[in-house]
Amino acid sequence: MKKKSIQLISHGQFEDSFIETIAEDVAREYNAEVTSEECHADLNDFYAPTRRQYDANKLIRFLEEQSETKALKIICLCQVDLFIPILTYIFGQAVYKGKTAIASIYRLKNEPYGMKSDDDLVLDRFRKVVIHELGHTFGLVHCQVPSCVMRSSTYVEDLDQKKIHLCNHCRSLISLPA
């Protein structure tokens, strides 16, 4: 059976090992072939000066139009502060049952909350955001199981309390042909 293919598109300076870890997570969690590439698009077009943040929905639309990939899903990994109009900030955003998602590490760092920086913790949180947003592209909705990665997360503490994995129920829903 041909595997699903998922492409990671990194924007900004990420360590190779960071991207590799995420690629392994995605491959395992979605039984997918994962490729990664860097994107050098100028994000200024998506900057909203009044909010000093970047418009996640515009960015997703741009990615959908730009991408010539044959991959089933794409997720952009970035470092800027993302928003959607109804929320103060977001960790990530996805097109439900769509092709495209986005995740940012900007809000995952400890420093803005007055705590010591912790790269491992940031990576751990980011991995969960990526798996979560891709879950939406596969048609998963928010899950009530406390440990499930599809549980909704508003604060970093919410991310820290859940695991990186899909619960069995969520997993059964995406094992259908995509």
Ligand SMILES: [Zn+2]
């Ligand atoms: Zn969600």
Ligand SMILES: [Zn+2]
């Ligand atoms: Zn679940």
